[in-house]
Amino acid sequence: MLTDSRPPANFTPEQLRFPSSAGFTVRADFSGGEVSSDFGAMLLAGVDKRIGLLDRLSDAVVDSRHPSYITHSMRDLLTQRVFQIASGYEDGNDANSLRRDPLFKLAAGRAPLDADNPLASGATFSRLEGALRRRDIYCLARALVLQFIAAYSTTPTSITLDLDHTDDATYGQQELSLYCHHYGHHCYLPLLIFEANSGALLTAVLRPGKRPYGAENAMIMKRVLGLLRQHWPDTHILLRGDSHFSSPELMSLIIADGNADFLFGLGRNPVLTRNAEGLMRNARGHLALRQSLADQGLAPAVAAVRLFGEFDYAARSWPQAFRVVLKAEVLPGSPGLPAKDNPRFVVTSLHRPTPSTLYQQDYCARAQAENLIKQVKIDLKSDRTSASSFLANFARLLLTASAYVLHQQLRVIGLKNTSLATAQPKTVILSLFRIAARVRQYKDRVLLKLSSACPVKELLAQICRNLHPMNGRRVMSASP
Numbered sequence: 001m002l003t004d005s006r007p008p009a010n011f012t013p014e015q016l017r018f019p020s021s022a023g024f025t026v027r028a029d030f031s032g033g034e035v036s037s038d039f040g041a042m043l044l045a046g047v048d049k050r051i052g053l054l055d056r057l058s059d060a061v062v063d064s065r066h067p068s069y070i071t072h073s074m075r076d077l078l079t080q081r082v083f084q085i086a087s088g089y090e091d092g093n094d095a096n097s098l099r100r101d102p103l104f105k106l107a108a109g110r111a112p113l114d115a116d117n118p119l120a121s122g123a124t125f126s127r128l129e130g131a132l133r134r135r136d137i138y139c140l141a142r143a144l145v146l147q148f149i150a151a152y153s154t155t156p157t158s159i160t161l162d163l164d165h166t167d168d169a170t171y172g173q174q175e176l177s178l179y180c181h182h183y184g185h186h187c188y189l190p191l192l193i194f195e196a197n198s199g200a201l202l203t204a205v206l207r208p209g210k211r212p213y214g215a216e217n218a219m220i221m222k223r224v225l226g227l228l229r230q231h232w233p234d235t236h237i238l239l240r241g242d243s244h245f246s247s248p249e250l251m252s253l254i255i256a257d258g259n260a261d262f263l264f265g266l267g268r269n270p271v272l273t274r275n276a277e278g279l280m281r282n283a284r285g286h287l288a289l290r291q292s293l294a295d296q297g298l299a300p301a302v303a304a305v306r307l308f309g310e311f312d313y314a315a316r317s318w319p320q321a322f323r324v325v326l327k328a329e330v331l332p333g334s335p336g337l338p339a340k341d342n343p344r345f346v347v348t349s350l351h352r353p354t355p356s357t358l359y360q361q362d363y364c365a366r367a368q369a370e371n372l373i374k375q376v377k378i379d380l381k382s383d384r385t386s387a388s389s390f391l392a393n394f395a396r397l398l399l400t401a402s403a404y405v406l407h408q409q410l411r412v413i414g415l416k417n418t419s420l421a422t423a424q425p426k427t428v429i430l431s432l433f434r435i436a437a438r439v440r441q442y443k444d445r446v447l448l449k450l451s452s453a454c455p456v457k458e459l460l461a462q463i464c465r466n467l468h469p470m471n472g473r474r475v476m477s478a479s480p
Contacts, residue, residue, distance in 0.1 A: 033438060034102050034113055039450070040433025041107035044083050046467035047410045053147050054079045057402060060139035064131065072120045077128055078399070079108045080119050086403035088429045090381035092129070093122035102439040106446060113441040129392040137391055140398045144203040145227045147405060151200060151412075158236040160196035162369035163221075163245055165189045165212065168383045168397075175390040178209035188385060190397055191220065194372050196240070196365065200408055201376070204401040206385070206394040214247020222253055225260070234259065238350075240366045243267045246347050248317045255319065255349065263363055266324060266345040272313065276343050279309045279328040287330045287339055304331045304342075308355035313347070322347050325355045325363075376404045379425040414463040432456060432463075 018026040048054050058075035072080075083104060084094055098104055099119040102112035110117055132140075168188040170177035177186050187209040193202040205220055221239070228237065236259055239245075243265035254260045266272070286305045293299035307328040314321035329342040346363050353362055376382045382400040385393035407425040415421045420428060435456070438449040454460070 034440075035436055035438050036101050036103040037434055037436045038087055038098075038101060038103050039435035039437050039448070040087050040429065041083050041101075041103045042448070043410060043414065043432065043463060043467070044086050044406050045107035046464070047406050047414060048079075050413055050467060051147065051151065051405075051409050053402060053405055053409075054082065056143040056147055056150075057082070057140060060143040061132065061136045072124065076108055076110075077120055077124065078402075080104065081125055081128075081399055082402045082406065083107055085380060085400055086406050086425070087433050088426075090384050090400070091122075092125040095120060095122045095125060103437065103448075106439070111441065112439050112446060129387060129395045130389060132391055132395045134391065137394050137398065140395070141203045141205065142223075142227065144201065144398070144401060144405065145224055148195065148200055148202045149228065149231050151198075151409065155232050156235055158238070160238045160240055161202065161224075162194045162196050162366050162372075163191065163217070163239060163241040164194075164366075164369045164373060165191050165207070165244075166373050166377060167209075168206075168377075168385055170209070170385065172386060173388055174385065174393060175388060176208040180209045180211075182211075188393070190382075191217075192369075192373055192376065192401075193224065194369050196368065198408070198412070199368075199372055201372070201401055201404050204376075204382075204397050206390070206397045212244060214249040217245055217247060218249035218253045221250060225253070225257060229257075236260070238263060240363070241265070242366075248315075248319060251322070251349075252319045261349045263346060263348045263350060263358070263366075265363070266347045268343065268345065272324070272326075272345055273343070275311050275313065275324075276309075276326050276328060276345075279307050279326060280330070280341055280343060283307045283328040283330045284339060284341075287332060291332060302332060304329055308359060310355045322349060323351065325358050327359050375407075375424050375426075376400060379429075380404055380407075414467045416466060418459055418462055420459070432460070435460075 014029065016028040018028065020026060054075060057078050058073075061074055061078070063070075063074045080095065081092070084098060089095075089098060099121055100115070101119075105114075105117075105119055106112040108119060110119070166189070167180065167183040167185075168190055169183075170186050170188060174188075177188060179186050180189065189207045189209050189212065191205040191207060191212070193204075194200065195202065202224060207216075225237065228235070237257070239250075239254060239260065239262045241264050245262075246264035246266050251262060254262045283305045286307070287302065290299060290302040290305065294301045309326045309328065311324055311326070312321045313324040325346050325348065327344040329344065331340045331342055333339045344359075346359060348358065350358065350362075380400050380403050382397055384400075385396055387393050387396065404425070407428060410428065411421060411423065415423070415428075420431060423431070435450065435454065440447045440449065450457070450460075
């Protein structure tokens with residue numbers, strides 16, 4: 001039976017009741033008009049206008065849809081999805097409740113209050129992810145590398161690239177989801193590549209949940225280095241990673257480049273242990289002496305003893321012998337237990353840094369990549385890879401990587417010289433993105449009305465000045 005769902009003429013909006021306060025009865029209703037609580041979409045639009053990320057992403061995808069059935073262009077779809085992920089809405093189904101949000105519509109280039117022109121729904125994004133092919137995925141990953149290159153106004157003298165894998169837990173029938181003994185569950189093991197100094201993300205590669213082989217790492221890096229060399233033939237490139245990157249294939253690739261070096265962790269084996277024994281013996285002696293002095297009250301208690309040394313070493317499969325730096329560390333034992341040896345090794349093609357500098361400053365600095373991975377994985381939820389298709393999950397990872405690029409560039413361009421210049425995406429979302437604005441649309445302009453008591457009004461003003469230099473032209477205003 002059909003019923004008329006229109007409210008009666010004397011309809012009164014439903015009220016929310018709250019306890020009385022300061023002698024006033026407190027009520028609320030939903031008649032406030034067009035208000036959005038996602039002002040951050042406008043900041044993301046400002047960043048993208050400066051760097052052109054969404055243009056590169058949309059140019060990378062071949063739109064195979066029939067023109068007669070297209071309501072949303074490829075650029076509109078990618079813009080909406082990336083902006084929503086960057087704003088903390090990581091699931092495609094979030095689009096169902098956000099497709100009429102005036103600020104997301106405005107950020108995507110649509111009239112904010114045009115009720116007949118909503119953004120795409122969650123089902124549209126599900127179809128988009130399922131329709132992407134291998135070439136589209138490859139071109140999207142390539143576009144991120146080109147975006148990284150374009151962020152430099154001048155050719156850098158040198159860059160350091162940090163490579164690392166992370167687990168992406170899977171719980172259903174995702175294609176190529178495999179059990180990983182190291183993590184103890186079924187997962188993917190995506191590879192992420194960051195530039196160490198800026199924290200910029202070059203690209204991300206979704207992988208099956210198994211340990212990567214050297215040939216696979218070399219294949220990925222050959223393509224990345226090839227793109228970098230097309231634009232920066234004279235830039236020195238240092239690749240840095242943990243022990244599962246110390247493979248002969250990757251070493252040979254870097255040496256063949258001629259202007260690149262590597263610094264990788266190196267797993268222990270009997271030969272390395274024998275070469276380290278002399279320095280380890282010295283470390284044990286230092287620890288015993290210092291503990292004896294501490295027991296007599298002549299010196300403070302010691303937490304560990306670390307000595308550094310080096311030697312040349314060549315595994316049977318390596319193309320040549322390389323410099324191996326040893327950290328000979330001995331940890332004091334618990335009462336009644338002996339001291340514990342903790343030797344660590346790194347292998348490198350670098351010659352100049354001293355062993356202690358190479359290990360403590362150059363190699364240990366790669367731990368920052370783990371913090372950057374947390375921003376992609378935890379703050380922006382890159383592990384929302386629940387589609388059954390591997391390529392669809394790959395696309396989700398790349399879209400999340402694109403959202404990270406917007407956040408990183410927002411820090412570099414919009415938040416420079418502010419209190420949030422080094423803030424993580426989650427902090428930026430909570431501090432700047434969840435701000436309500438009333439939207440008013442006129443014939444020739446849009447006015448956003450923010451709260452007069454907005455606690456970050458000065459910060460927002462500084463961000464807008466950084467993102468939108470006037471250059472003699474008017475820009476969209478956001479008035480408190």
